[in-house]
Amino acid sequence: xxxxxxxxTVEASELNGPEERVxxxxxxxxxxxFNRVSGLRFHGDVDICTIDHVSAxxxxxxxxxxREVYLDLAGLDFCGIEGLRLxxxxxxxxxxxxxxxxxxxxxxHLVRLLQLIGxxxxxxxxxxxxxxxAPPTRDGRPGGVRPQxxxxxxxxxxxxxxxx
Numbered sequence: 468x469x470x471x472x473x474x475x476t477v478e479a480s481e482l483n484g485p486e487e488r489v490x491x492x493x494x495x496x497x498x499x500x501f502n503r504v505s506g507l508r509f510h511g512d513v514d515i516c517t518i519d520h521v522s523a524x525x526x527x528x529x530x531x532x533x534r535e536v537y538l539d540l541a542g543l544d545f546c547g548i549e550g551l552r553l554x555x556x557x558x559x560x561x562x563x564x565x566x567x568x569x570x571x572x573x574x575x576h577l578v579r580l581l582q583l584i585g586x587x588x589x590x591x592x593x594x595x596x597x598x599x600x601a602p603p604t605r606d607g608r609p610g611g612v613r614p615q616x617x618x619x620x621x622x623x624x625x626x627x628x629x630x631x
C-alpha cells in the first residue's frame with residue numbers, strides 16, 4: 468500500500484527490500500527497519516510494556532540525517548498514549564531541524580485522537596490515514612463485493628420476451 472504525503476507517493480516496494488532488519492521481536496511487538504529509506508514497520512502493540520523498546524528503535528531510525536523518517540503503523544493492533552506521545556515528541560525534534568516524521572497507515576481512531584488533542588498540527592509530524600476497508604457483508608463476504616459480482620450471469624429462459 469502506498470504512503471502518500473503532499474503528492475509524493477512512496478510505494479511499499481521503495482520502503483523495504485527482501486530482507487528487512489528486525490529490531491524488536493517480542494511476543495507483543497515486532498519492529499523491522501526498512502532497507503531503502505529511513506523508517507520502521509510496526510506489528511503488534513505499542514504500550515507501557517513495549518515503549519522502552521519502541522523508543523530505542525525510533526531513536527535509531529531518526530539518528531541519521533534523512534529529511535523524512537517513515538513509520539508504518541498498518542500492523543499496529545494497539546497504540547497507547549505513550550506511543551503517540553513518543554511519535555509527537557520525536558516529530559517536534561525533527562521539525563526543529565527541518566526534518567519530518569511521517570506516520571503511514573494510521574488507524575482512523577488514532578487520527579481522530581491526534582486531532583482532538585491537537586497533535587496533528589505539530590511541526591514536523593505528517594499523518595497519513597489508513598484507507599478504510601469496507602466492512603464485511605451480513606453473509607460474511609469481504610466488503611466491497613456486490614452480489615452481482617459473484618453470481619453467474621442470468622440467462623433468459625428460452626422463448627422469453629425481451630423488453631427494451
